[in-house]
Amino acid sequence: MSDAQVSRSGTEARPDTGRGGPRPRVTIADVAALAGVSAGTASKALNNRGKLREETRARVAEAARRLGFRPNEMARSLLSGRSFTVGLLTTDHVGRFSLPVLLGAEDALGAGEISVFLCDTRGDAIRERHHLQALASRRVDGIIVAGRRTDPRPPLRQFLDVPVVYAMAPSQRADDLSVAPDEEQGAREAVRHLVAAGRSRIAHITGPARHHSSQVRAAAFRAALAEAGLEPAGGTVLFGEWNEPWGRQAVRHVLHADPRCDAVFCGSDQIARGAADSLRESGHTVPDDIALVGFDNWDVMVTASRPPLTTVDMELGALGRAAAVRLLEAIDGRARPGTEHLPCRLVLRESA
Amino acid sequence: MSDAQVSRSGTEARPDTGRGGPRPRVTIADVAALAGVSAGTASKALNNRGKLREETRARVAEAARRLGFRPNEMARSLLSGRSFTVGLLTTDHVGRFSLPVLLGAEDALGAGEISVFLCDTRGDAIRERHHLQALASRRVDGIIVAGRRTDPRPPLRQFLDVPVVYAMAPSQRADDLSVAPDEEQGAREAVRHLVAAGRSRIAHITGPARHHSSQVRAAAFRAALAEAGLEPAGGTVLFGEWNEPWGRQAVRHVLHADPRCDAVFCGSDQIARGAADSLRESGHTVPDDIALVGFDNWDVMVTASRPPLTTVDMELGALGRAAAVRLLEAIDGRARPGTEHLPCRLVLRESA
Numbered sequence: 001m002s003d004a005q006v007s008r009s010g011t012e013a014r015p016d017t018g019r020g021g022p023r024p025r026v027t028i029a030d031v032a033a034l035a036g037v038s039a040g041t042a043s044k045a046l047n048n049r050g051k052l053r054e055e056t057r058a059r060v061a062e063a064a065r066r067l068g069f070r071p072n073e074m075a076r077s078l079l080s081g082r083s084f085t086v087g088l089l090t091t092d093h094v095g096r097f098s099l100p101v102l103l104g105a106e107d108a109l110g111a112g113e114i115s116v117f118l119c120d121t122r123g124d125a126i127r128e129r130h131h132l133q134a135l136a137s138r139r140v141d142g143i144i145v146a147g148r149r150t151d152p153r154p155p156l157r158q159f160l161d162v163p164v165v166y167a168m169a170p171s172q173r174a175d176d177l178s179v180a181p182d183e184e185q186g187a188r189e190a191v192r193h194l195v196a197a198g199r200s201r202i203a204h205i206t207g208p209a210r211h212h213s214s215q216v217r218a219a220a221f222r223a224a225l226a227e228a229g230l231e232p233a234g235g236t237v238l239f240g241e242w243n244e245p246w247g248r249q250a251v252r253h254v255l256h257a258d259p260r261c262d263a264v265f266c267g268s269d270q271i272a273r274g275a276a277d278s279l280r281e282s283g284h285t286v287p288d289d290i291a292l293v294g295f296d297n298w299d300v301m302v303t304a305s306r307p308p309l310t311t312v313d314m315e316l317g318a319l320g321r322a323a324a325v326r327l328l329e330a331i332d333g334r335a336r337p338g339t340e341h342l343p344c345r346l347v348l349r350e351s352a
Numbered sequence: 353m354s355d356a357q358v359s360r361s362g363t364e365a366r367p368d369t370g371r372g373g374p375r376p377r378v379t380i381a382d383v384a385a386l387a388g389v390s391a392g393t394a395s396k397a398l399n400n401r402g403k404l405r406e407e408t409r410a411r412v413a414e415a416a417r418r419l420g421f422r423p424n425e426m427a428r429s430l431l432s433g434r435s436f437t438v439g440l441l442t443t444d445h446v447g448r449f450s451l452p453v454l455l456g457a458e459d460a461l462g463a464g465e466i467s468v469f470l471c472d473t474r475g476d477a478i479r480e481r482h483h484l485q486a487l488a489s490r491r492v493d494g495i496i497v498a499g500r501r502t503d504p505r506p507p508l509r510q511f512l513d514v515p516v517v518y519a520m521a522p523s524q525r526a527d528d529l530s531v532a533p534d535e536e537q538g539a540r541e542a543v544r545h546l547v548a549a550g551r552s553r554i555a556h557i558t559g560p561a562r563h564h565s566s567q568v569r570a571a572a573f574r575a576a577l578a579e580a581g582l583e584p585a586g587g588t589v590l591f592g593e594w595n596e597p598w599g600r601q602a603v604r605h606v607l608h609a610d611p612r613c614d615a616v617f618c619g620s621d622q623i624a625r626g627a628a629d630s631l632r633e634s635g636h637t638v639p640d641d642i643a644l645v646g647f648d649n650w651d652v653m654v655t656a657s658r659p660p661l662t663t664v665d666m667e668l669g670a671l672g673r674a675a676a677v678r679l680l681e682a683i684d685g686r687a688r689p690g691t692e693h694l695p696c697r698l699v700l701r702e703s704a
Binding site for chain 2: 099103131138304
């Protein structure tokens with residue numbers, strides 16, 4: 001391997017920082033000078049404090065506008081007792097599940113002029129403590145804790161008295177503020193879709209039995225079948241891994257246990273994609289012989305699969321935005337304790 | 353679809369915020385009282401200012417430790433003129449390329465007691481301006497701009513005079529501070545590996561011709577072949593898309609153009625996975641008949657592929673950490689202008 005290469009085509013020690021060069025920072029003194037008032041008067045005018053003539057306030061505001069003066073957030077914070085910042089704390093591996101939640105929350109908070117601190121704990125207790133102390137010393141107004149799985153998690157050890165909203169992985173304490181996907185409803189809709197399409201021998205292949213998501217989706221699968229007077233094809237739910245090799249392997253078990261199986265509801269898109277590959281290679285046609293439904297609506301999986309997958313979308317961006325709304329309400333003294341379950345959406349493609 | 357469901361098992365309007373309830377905030381006055389000094393003396397001691405006896409400083413430090421006192425970051429900032437915050441600005445779609453960069457940067461900055469503001473612009477000019485104004489009013493000490501592609505980008509329009517480091521997508525201005533993967537070196541190593549293994553009819557299938565990554569990797573492919581006295585199998589590089597269907601399709605073109613082709617270097621893992629599927633389905637064995645190398649080391653692709661893919665890793669986490677180091681140096685007045693290219697790493701698995 002070669003070493004890092006640094007090409008230096010400039011000679012300045014300090015980079016020029018934009019088109020037209022750096023702008024000098026405008027201060028309250030500049031605004032005051034342009035408006036022809038004292039710095040104290042300019043400050044009062046911009047912060048809507050003290051007794052001033054309306055004409056003076058207007059003159060200061062106009063001067064601030066002309067100079068492009070931005071009030072110092074830190075000074076604003078010291079006056080208001082709020083920092084207008086929120087911590088976004090990730091509790092385990094950041095990836096395709098927690099990222100959309102983070103970005104949804106960032107989107108909703110940014111629109112409300114709140115800035116977000118990103119804190120990746122990597123599931124490490126020492127890192128979590130480090131980040132919580134940093135957030136405490138930053139005087140954040142609240143914290144969103146985003147998990148990648150839906151297993152309930154222990155409440156945060158708090159270093160400061162601010163509201164906390166748990167997104168994706170709800171708090172184990174029922175009166176904490178949590179937002180989670182309604183996996184039960186999503187799985188039920190998937191099975192009802194298969195039943196409505198005339199399928200009657202439906203199997204379920206899913207992830208590890210110890211995962212909350214596996215259990216909730218499997219229970220919803222059984223309930224939706226029972227509702228239609230049906231039994232699981234092969235007699236049982238197959239728990240395994242969330243990956244493609246398990247999907248390839250499990251669908252062979254299913255066909256062995258019930259050769260007349262006509263549909264498989266898979267606990268993830270990766271499992272469904274593995275099942276699709278295995279079925280094609282063993283001469284079965286999807287969906288004509290066997291219909292397939294996945295879970296996650298993970299773009300690269302559902303579109304690369306042959307055929308493209310019908311699947312359940314947990315609407316994680318909306319979930320992040322809902323978490324932000326709950327947090328802003330709580331900061332505003334209008335906390336709504338409890339776990340809110342947001343609906344999933346069935347996305348129809350070619351596999352079912 | 354069902355509506356959102358809210359279960360409320362608590363009755364308090366405000367959630368309890370942790371085990372054992374909220375802790376009262378410790379102030380400098382509490383520390384001073386315990387240490388038996390004035391608040392001013394306690395402040396001097398904790399900020400290492402003024403003339404104090406060593407014994408007094410130690411007593412104040414011990415009192416702060418015992419009370420769990422955390423100095424107010426905002427007050428610290430007003431004194432130092434630094435905010436100890438950095439903006440992490442994403443310029444387009446946040447995903448598997450920019451996320452590891454962001455997390456690497458967050459990791460390196462957090463270790464240095466710097467907090468990071470996450471700003472997702474979604475490639476939108478209005479959002480970028482909004483975020484830059486917010487970062488300006490927060491008085492960030494610097495900004496890291498993370499792209500998902502390696503095409504050089506226009507410099508940021510700056511609202512404040514702080515250092516900026518461009519990660520992944522370097523700035524078009526050669527004397528800005530940029531950190532990018534050395535794709536040329538990565539591609540060269542991939543081809544050299546195939547040549548060293550005795551392959552002599554090597555094809556290259558890659559992404560869109562308009563993408564910088566496609567061009568750089570294709571040029572490195574040609575150069576490494578020329579170095580070994582070889583020509584591209586099929587006579588030309590096949591530009592297309594970054595996805596699996598293109599990989600499946602392109603490998604058929606390759607075998608038609610040169611039936612004796614014995615290796616394919618693919619511009620992405622998705623392309624390589626598509627190629628692997630297509631080869632298996634047409635009766636070719638990987639790597640015995642045809643060796644395959646991908647690019648990205650994207651876990652779900654390389655491990656689900658049959659066989660698992662040999663590929664090039666751009667070490668994006670290290671790239672994010674390097675960007676953070678460059679930024680901290682620049683904040684410290686030791687900017688190193690220019691684009692730094694960080695080495696990629698060839699990861700050997702079963703496909704080549």
